[in-house]
Structure formats: structure tokens, C-alpha cells
Amino acid sequence: MEITIIDTGFANILSIKKAVEFLGFNPMVTTDPLVISKGKHLILPGVGAFGHVMSHIKKSRIDNAIQEALVNPKNRILGICLGMQLLAESSEEGIFEPGLGLIKGISKKISDSNEIKVPHVGFNSISQTQDSQLLKDIPSDYNFYFLHSYALVPENTPSTVATVKYGQLITSVVEHNNQVYGTQFHPEKSQKTGLKVISNFLKI
């Protein structure tokens, strides 16, 4: 099994690497488009502002490499937090750069109010809305760690398999065509049950 963690230049790579290693695997961390294009399980982590990270991804030709890897229908990608938003077509955050376009939709700022402070920070319980490969054997009201100001709004709701309530309903897990997966929360920061989500992805 080849697990490739994509180093976008901004993300906290260490946490996801440690998580995958804890599960007993030996992931490769890389910026090399050639390596990425041959990855079977790609993981796209995310700290950073959408525009900055996307422009780095384009410059490093990581976007083409991801497209190339996904030509093989057996290869998969998991986007985490900003990584999930990068799967979308674009974002309202920062300098304008189109996203990877693997999921139809855009990333929008969470609307704040008196009760709702932005960013959305902390453990929050998700609601599964459809069958899910990532959430297999996860307790239905489990709390995952969220840390974000923007959220992916998919154009086709069938991609959304779980939501989270924070003022509005926010897409918390996406699964698309058995190839493209994303979690808005950080499974690698959500205690040991969070690691189960990563383990589920690696088993797909």
C-alpha cells in the first residue's frame, strides 16, 4: 500500500504522518509531482489560507499530479480541513485561486452572529446523513475536532455524507465517486476514535 502525504508547504504534516504511522503504516511525505502522480492513497492535509496554498500547489504542479493519480479509478484522495476545501472549485478566502475542482462547489465563510463566533473551534458532534465508508464503525454522535472559518458548500448534496451544526448546517464529510474523500474536521486531532477515520480511508 502506497500512502502519500502531500506536503503543500503550509500544512502541519507531522500530525498526519504520526497518525498514519501509529496505525502501522509507513507513509511517504512529498512535494514531488512524480511521486504524487503514482500515489494510491493520497492525503491532502491542511493548514493555511486557501489562495496561498492553492497558488503553491499550482506552482509546484501538484494539481496536475493529483489529477494524473486519479485517472486510475483505484486511486483515492482524502482532503483534511483546508485539504477538503481545496477539493472544491474555488473559495471566498484570500487571494483568488481556483481549487482542484474534484468536487463541485465553493468554500464559503461561516456566517457569524451573536451566538456564533468564527472560527469554529473545538469538538463538535457530527450527523451522518448517508452511508459512509469513512465513518464505518464510528459512533453516530462522536465528537470531532474542528478548526476553520470557511466551509465547503458542495453543489451536489449527494457528496455530503455527514454534517455538523454550528449556527448553520456545515458539510463535515464528503465522499464522491469512490475516489474523492474529505473531512472538514481533523481526524488526526480527534483522539483515538479519530484515527479510525484515517484507518477506514486506508482500507478503501
Added chain:
Amino acid sequence: MLKKRIIFSLLYKDGMFCLSRNFRLQEIGDIEWLMKSYSFEEISGSIDELIILNVGFKENSKKRFFSDIDRIIKNFFVPITIGGNVRSLNDAREYFLAGADKISLNTLYIENEIVATEISRVYGSQAVVASIDYKKISTDSGDIYRIYENESERIEIDLLHQIKKVQELGCGELLIRSIANDGTGNGLDLELLSYIPSNLLTVPLIFAGGIGKSEHMETGLSNSGIDAVCTANLLNFINQGLVRARKELELKDLPISQISY
């Protein structure tokens, strides 16, 4: 529902983990002492986040700081904030590479607003915690609250002004700490919350200074203005202290995540 958080904080100075009392540091032990006194793999199931602050000044201690962090966060799957001595975008980058999900900025908001704003722009607001330490000063015309950049130079800034400013400059969370209550173990300065107009806070508030036992966490977590409580009391929660505190709090009717079963 979004849960409130219990945060543990470590103060690190040139190789030693410290206890702070009214912002005077007392060195307690090095990494070997810390690893003997706390099982981080175990307490990762009892806290929602960890904050590690480097309050040392020796440039050459950085390498040791990072290798000590490595040992603490091995098999530790909760969010980590690292702070202290961030002066440039590159300092921030080094902390993210060392395993930080967020970085905390304090003096930078006073010394260099441009760099502070740039860090939020590049890494996103959610990755930046603004840390503010304050003191209450009683005057004839009532109480005023000031923040101090440096106790010896006494650069005094109005607390409310600073809270407004750091949010405008793009921080994603506020970590506010009472210097008077710090390390006393006598409880949080909840009076402050009635002094801060509620519409002034648009980002989550982490409140610190004075927590010495789980009851103090409970009072903080029951307060509608507080999103997270933080303690850096290295001795009161030693060994199984954090595990016990979490178990006690989970039995109460508090909006926290049930993780310690």
C-alpha cells in the same frame, strides 16, 4: 453542539518546564522530569488541547525545545498550539513544522502588527491565537484594566483596546490571562467578563489564570462568555490530576466532550 474545551499549558524556558506565579517563573524540571510526572499518551484522553509556550530567550535553546516537543507529542492526537518568541513569518513556520496546529502571538501584536497580520493571512485566522495578559488597576474613577508587554518596562495598554485590535489584525482566538490570579490556584478572575462588552468578542475566548482544581474549571466552563479554560499549573494536576479532573467534570452537566471513558 460545539463543546467547550479544557486546555493544558506548558511553560518552557531554556530546557526547563516552569510554574508561573504572577508571571514570575519557577523552574520545576526538565523533559525527563516531565515525562516521569505526566503520561501524555494518557492525558491526551483528558484534555481537548495542549499549549506549549517557549518563554526562554536563549537562541541556541530552540533546537532542544523542538526535540522536547517531539517527545511530548509522540502518540498524542489532540490539537497543539505553540507560542513564544514569534517575531517573523519564519518563526511561525518553524512552529507549524514542529507540529503546531495553531501558534500563539503576544508581543508581536505590539511590536510588529504587519508581521502578525501576515501570519494570519498566510496560515488563516484559525491558526493564530492572540495571547493577552492583564492586570486590574483601581483608580479613583473606577477600575481599569491594562495589559503589560514587559513588567520591567511597564508598557501599559488598555485591555479593551488590545482585544479589539488583535481581532482586527486577524487572530482566530483570544487567550486572556489574569496576571494577578496566575499561579495562585485561587480560581479564575470571572469579574473581568462583566467588564468586556459581549459584542467586543467575535472570536472564541480561552480564559486562564488561577485554575488550581477541577471546581475552578467547572465555574469557568459554566460561564456563557468562556469557550475554553486553560491551566498551566504544573504541580496541581501532576500525575493523574488531569485525568481525575476530567472524570469529575464529565459527571457534571457541562457542555464538554465526553472522552474519558
